[in-house]
Amino acid sequence: MSLISLEDVWVEKGKIKVLSGIWLEVERGEFLLVLGPTGAGKSTLLRVLHMDERPTRGRVLVDGKVAKFGGREVALWRRRVGMIFQDFKLLPDRDVLENVAFALYVTGMGRRDARRRALEALASVNMAHRRHDMPYVLSGGEQQKVAIARALVHGPELLLADEPTGNLDREAAEDVLQLIERVHREGTAVVLATHMWELAGRWPFRKVLLEGGRVREG
Amino acid sequence: MRYLVREVLRSLRWGGRATLIAVSTTCTALVVLGLFLAGTLALYRTSRRLMSKVHVEVYLKDGISQRHMAKLKRTIVRMPGVVRVSYIDKDSAAAEFCRTFGAELLSLLPENPLPASLRIRLKPGPYVGARARELAERISKMRGVEAVNYGGGWTETMERWLWMALGLDLLVSLAVGLAVASAVAGTVRLTVWARREVIEMMRLVGATEGFIRRPFVLEGIIKGLSGGASAALILTAGYKTFGHIVPLSTRDLCFILGGCILAGAYLGLLGSRMALEEVLG
Numbered sequence: 001m002s003l004i005s006l007e008d009v010w011v012e013k014g015k016i017k018v019l020s021g022i023w024l025e026v027e028r029g030e031f032l033l034v035l036g037p038t039g040a041g042k043s044t045l046l047r048v049l050h051m052d053e054r055p056t057r058g059r060v061l062v063d064g065k066v067a068k069f070g071g072r073e074v075a076l077w078r079r080r081v082g083m084i085f086q087d088f089k090l091l092p093d094r095d096v097l098e099n100v101a102f103a104l105y106v107t108g109m110g111r112r113d114a115r116r117r118a119l120e121a122l123a124s125v126n127m128a129h130r131r132h133d134m135p136y137v138l139s140g141g142e143q144q145k146v147a148i149a150r151a152l153v154h155g156p157e158l159l160l161a162d163e164p165t166g167n168l169d170r171e172a173a174e175d176v177l178q179l180i181e182r183v184h185r186e187g188t189a190v191v192l193a194t195h196m197w198e199l200a201g202r203w204p205f206r207k208v209l210l211e212g213g214r215v216r217e218g
Numbered sequence: 219m220r221y222l223v224r225e226v227l228r229s230l231r232w233g234g235r236a237t238l239i240a241v242s243t244t245c246t247a248l249v250v251l252g253l254f255l256a257g258t259l260a261l262y263r264t265s266r267r268l269m270s271k272v273h274v275e276v277y278l279k280d281g282i283s284q285r286h287m288a289k290l291k292r293t294i295v296r297m298p299g300v301v302r303v304s305y306i307d308k309d310s311a312a313a314e315f316c317r318t319f320g321a322e323l324l325s326l327l328p329e330n331p332l333p334a335s336l337r338i339r340l341k342p343g344p345y346v347g348a349r350a351r352e353l354a355e356r357i358s359k360m361r362g363v364e365a366v367n368y369g370g371g372w373t374e375t376m377e378r379w380l381w382m383a384l385g386l387d388l389l390v391s392l393a394v395g396l397a398v399a400s401a402v403a404g405t406v407r408l409t410v411w412a413r414r415e416v417i418e419m420m421r422l423v424g425a426t427e428g429f430i431r432r433p434f435v436l437e438g439i440i441k442g443l444s445g446g447a448s449a450a451l452i453l454t455a456g457y458k459t460f461g462h463i464v465p466l467s468t469r470d471l472c473f474i475l476g477g478c479i480l481a482g483a484y485l486g487l488l489g490s491r492m493a494l495e496e497v498l499g
Binding site (some may be wrong): 050054071072075076078079083089091092102103105106107108110141150154162217 | 220268415416418420421422423424425426427429480
C-alpha cells in the first residue's frame with residue numbers, strides 16, 4: 001500500500017488548470033524526483049501531497065484511505081511529513097534551536113524534550129554549533145540545513161522538498177542535496193521538486209516530468 | 219502549557235501600547251457599567267422595601283353589620299394576589315391615629331370620626347402598584363364600602379422608573395459589551411496579523427486549529443480580565459468614598475465587582491474569537 005497516492009487530481013484556479021488529472025503514488029522509503037519548468041505545477045503538487053491545497057477534483061489516499069482534508073486529519077498527516085522550501089521559512093524572531101524545537105511544541109511536546117530532540121536534529125545536519133544564532137546571521141545554505149533539521153526533527157515518513165537548492169550557491173546546494181540523499185538512505189521517503197534538469201542524471205531514482213500541470217513519468 | 223504561557227506573554231509584550239489601550243477601554247467601559255448596575259440595584263432595593271409596604275385600605279360605611287363585614291372579608295381574601303385581610307375596627311383605627319399623630323387632635327372631637335376598615339396585604343412582586351389599583355377599583359364598587367385607598371400612583375411611578383432603569387442598564391450593557399469586545403478584537407487582530415508567519419509555520423508543521431487559536435483566546439481573556447479587575451478596583455475605591463450615600467449591601471457590591479471581572483473575561487474571550495474568526499476564518 002502506498003504512503004500517499006493521488007487519483008485523477010485536478011487543481012483549478014478560476015479558468016486556469018494548475019494540475020490536470022494527476023495519478024501518482026508515493027511508496028514508503030522511495031525517492032521521487034519531480035522535474036519541470038517554472039509554472040509547471042510542481043509546488044502545487046507538493047502542496048497537495050502536504051494537504052495544503054485541496055484538489056478541485058479527484059482523490060487523495062493516505063495509507064489507502066481517502067483523505068477528507070479535515071482540520072485534525074490534515075494536522076496529523078503533517079506530523080508524518082516534513083517539508084522544506086526554497087525560501088526556508090524560518091521564524092526570524094527565534095534562534096535556530098527554537099526554530100527547530102517549534103515543530104515539536106505544536107505536537108504538545110514539553111520544552112526540555114523538544115529542545116533536546118531539536119539539538120540532535122541540528123547535530124545531524126552539522127548545525128548544532130549555531131543553535132543560539134538568529135536565522136538572519138546564517139548563510140542561505142545554513143538556513144536550509146536548519147529548515148531540514150526542522151523538517152526531520154519529528155522523524156517524518158515523507159520529506160517534501162520544494163526547490164530546496166533554488167536560492168543556494170553551488171557548494172551550499174551540494175551540501176543540501178547530500179543531506180537529502182542521506183535522509184533517504186536512512187529510510188525516509190523523499191519527493192523533491194526542482195526545475196534543475198541536471199539533477200535527473202545525478203540519481204537513479206524514479207522521475208516524474210510535470211508539464212503544464214500534466215504528469216509524464218520518465 | 220508552558221508553551222502556551224510563553225506565547226501569550228510574547229504577544230502581550232509585543233502588543234505593548236495596544237494592550238494598554240484595550241485594557242483601559244475595557245476598564246472604563248466596565249466602570250460605567252458598574253455604576254449603572256449600582257444605581258439600578260440601589261433603586262431596586264429601595265423600591266422593594268417600599269413595595270413590601272403596599273396595602274389597600276378599604277374604609278367601611280358606618281353601621282355596617284358584622285355579618286356583612288365578614289362576608290366582604292371572605293370575598294376579598296379569595297381575590298387573586300391577596301395575602302391577608304385584617305379588620306381594623308374604629309377603636310383600633312383611633313389608637314393607630316394617636317400613635318402616628320398624637321392624641322390631642324382626636325380628643326378635641328366629640329366622637330371618633332375614623333371609620334372601621336379592612337387592610338389588605340398584597341402578594342409582593344412585579345406590578346404590585348397596578349394590582350393594588352385594580353383591586354381598589356373592584357372593591358370600591360362593593361356594597362358597604364365607603365372608600366378605598368391604595369396609596370395613590372406612587373407605587374406605579376416607582377415601578378415605571380425601575381423598568382426604565384433596567385432598560386437603560388440593558389442598553390448600556392450592550393454598548394459596553396460591544397465596546398469591550400471590539401477593543402479586544404482590535405488588538406487580537408493586530409497580534410494575529412503580526413504573527414501570521416508563525417501561524418503559517420504552525421500549520422505547516424502540523425498544529426491543530428485549536429492549538430493555533432488557544433494563545434490568542436487566552437490573550438483576549440487576560441486583556442478582558444485585567445480591564446475587569448481594574449474596573450473592580452476603581453469601583454471599590456468609589457464605594458469606600460461615596461458608599462454612605464448609596465444604599466448597597468456588601469453582597470450587592472460583591473455582585474457588581476464579580477460581574478465586572480467576569481464580564482471582562484467573557485468579553486475578552488468573545489473579542490478574541492471575533493478577531494480569529496475574521497482573520498483565520
